[in-house]
Amino acid sequence: MYKKVIKPILFRFNPEPVHDFFISFGEFLGGFTLGRNLVSLFYNYRGPDISKTVDGIKYRTPILLSAGFDYNGRLSRILSALSFGGEEVGSVTARPCAGNDRPRLTRLPRSKSIIVNKGLKNDGVEKIIARLKNRPRAENFVIGISLARTNDASSATLPESIADYAFSLRRLTEEGVGDYYTINISCPNAYSGEIFTDPDSLEGLFQVLDKISRANPKKPLYVKMPTSVSDQTFKELLAVLARHKVEGVVIGNLMKDYRKINVHDASPEKFQGGLSGAPCFDRSNELIALTKKEYKNRFTIIGSGGIFSPADAKKKMELGADLVQLITGMIYEGPGLINAICRSLAVAPRR
Ligand SMILES: Cc1cc2nc3c(=O)[nH]c(=O)nc-3n(C[C@H](O)[C@H](O)[C@H](O)COP(=O)(O)O)c2cc1C
Numbered sequence: 070m071y072k073k074v075i076k077p078i079l080f081r082f083n084p085e086p087v088h089d090f091f092i093s094f095g096e097f098l099g100g101f102t103l104g105r106n107l108v109s110l111f112y113n114y115r116g117p118d119i120s121k122t123v124d125g126i127k128y129r130t131p132i133l134l135s136a137g138f139d140y141n142g143r144l145s146r147i148l149s150a151l152s153f154g155g156e157e158v159g160s161v162t163a164r165p166c167a168g169n170d171r172p173r174l175t176r177l178p179r180s181k182s183i184i185v186n187k188g189l190k191n192d193g194v195e196k197i198i199a200r201l202k203n204r205p206r207a208e209n210f211v212i213g214i215s216l217a218r219t220n221d222a223s224s225a226t227l228p229e230s231i232a233d234y235a236f237s238l239r240r241l242t243e244e245g246v247g248d249y250y251t252i253n254i255s256c257p258n259a260y261s262g263e264i265f266t267d268p269d270s271l272e273g274l275f276q277v278l279d280k281i282s283r284a285n286p287k288k289p290l291y292v293k294m295p296t297s298v299s300d301q302t303f304k305e306l307l308a309v310l311a312r313h314k315v316e317g318v319v320i321g322n323l324m325k326d327y328r329k330i331n332v333h334d335a336s337p338e339k340f341q342g343g344l345s346g347a348p349c350f351d352r353s354n355e356l357i358a359l360t361k362k363e364y365k366n367r368f369t370i371i372g373s374g375g376i377f378s379p380a381d382a383k384k385k386m387e388l389g390a391d392l393v394q395l396i397t398g399m400i401y402e403g404p405g406l407i408n409a410i411c412r413s414l415a416v417a418p419r420r
Pocket residue numbers: 135136137138140159160174183185187189215253256293321322323344345346347349373374375376394395396397398
């Protein structure tokens with residue numbers, strides 16, 4: 070039904086208003102019992118227990134919505150009904166961001182991908198704290214918060230950028246909002262680039278963040294890793310993180326290898342931003358395997374990038390992912406994908 074009827078209609082429209090519509094509709098449905106029950110009837114997983122406890126946090130299912138979809142934290146009441154065990158809200162920044170110039174999202178249907186040049190559009194940490202604080206949510210539905218640095222000239226330098234991340238993390242922990250936090254160092258379309266994918270800068274960032282995260286030992290800290298870097302750089306970044314209070318890594322973010330785009334996809338005249346979806350799959354898997362091989366169980370691994378089927382999710386778990394995240398697969402395959410993954414995990418041997 071979704072792929073044959075709904076998707077062809079949705080794909081006729083610009084992706085950003087479609088995204089905005091689903092945020093408003095999802096928030097509306099999540100706001101009352103009947104709306105939640107209705108969605109649950111069609112999409113909720115009700116099979117054998119596939120819950121998982123990771124870094125002391127119990128997830129009802131090990132499938133999370135990736136950062137970037139619910140960037141303002143408006144869907145936390147409905148996502149459990151779609152079988153998600155949690156979500157990553159954000160990326161959230163210290164101050165509100167208007168985002169980059171439009172068009173910020175471009176579908177590449179033949180490549181099963183989206184070019185994302187959103188530029189961290191979000192309401193800013195204070196408004197998102199106010200929205201999420203004391204908002205009821207389903208049992209064992211986990212809310213992680215992804216943090217990025219404000220996308221404007223106010224956080225262009227290294228010290229300003231570190232202070233920007235530290236402000237958001239401090240405010241969230243002070244208010245007790247969020248079950249875990251992910252430091253997004255790999256947004257490919259923000260002001261002054263990915264400055265923390267340099268190991269020395271990353272060291273400077275975590276010397277500051279350590280103080281805040283050590284004061285909040287029950288809130289795991291993860292890092293959203295870049296994938297368009299060499300294995301050598303990736304290993305150097307992991308070596309920095311291993312010295313700090315960082316429980317895990319999300320592998321990984323959007324990728325920038327435009328050669329992965331199918332030649333029949335109409336692409337924008339000027340490429341800006343990163344690719345989601347299928348082009349991310351292989352590189353994400355390689356880096357999950359590399360991390361597991363080098364660090365065994367030192368890091369929790371959250372696998373993200375190009376999950377379009379239960380087999381894709383299982384592949385990441387077999388390589389070492391403790392949890393998986395997705396966005397683009399849900400857009401291309403429909404919201405039933407999450408339930409399908411859950412059902413397939415229920416019949417697979419547990420890791
Ligand atoms: C529209 C969109 C916006 C995104 N924004 C963010 C973001 O703000 N922060 C972040 O860490 N990742 C962001 N991402 C990357 C996703 O979290 C994810 O890592 C990536 O899309 C690969 O997963 P997928 O193939 O399942 O979409 C975004 C992705 C999409 C499609």
